[in-house]
Amino acid sequence: MPHFFDAIFTAFPTLVSLAYRPFLDPIPVDRFWMFFALPLVVVIALVYKSIRMNSLEHLTRETLKLSLQILIFMVAAAVVLWLIAALL
Template sequence: MSMIMMNITLAYRLFLDPLPIENSWMVFLLPLVFAVALVYKTIRLPDLSKLWTATLLLATQIVVFMVITAAVLWVITAIF
């Protein structure tokens, strides 16, 4: 019985034991931004013939805005 309990406690628990991605978590932002832009543009565009162009433009705008926001916040924290 104790061997079964040990195997259960050694199992991976999704929210209790997160994956060790401390060094590479920013890489996952790019697919997330692209997925959000794709879903948004799929819902908002009346004609899907320019879906990929509009999605890439929106994803680029989101990433650029995030970089600018991070830079401004970094400057603010460096000054004060």
């Protein structure tokens, strides 16, 4: 039986030691950090709508609508702040 595992570990050396351990090691997403705001926006809209609406019949549509509104407002606020910083 030990010979079987020796053969496996020789054939697949990465099984012996993992370079990445899920949840124990962070993942390198420094370059794409801005895109991680999108899931946050969707989940915030989803939770808000699911709590505010009495009937959840049109939850998907209302969630997407609110997500789009939040994104548009964030982009508009960023543009306004950039203009203010550029003009000052």
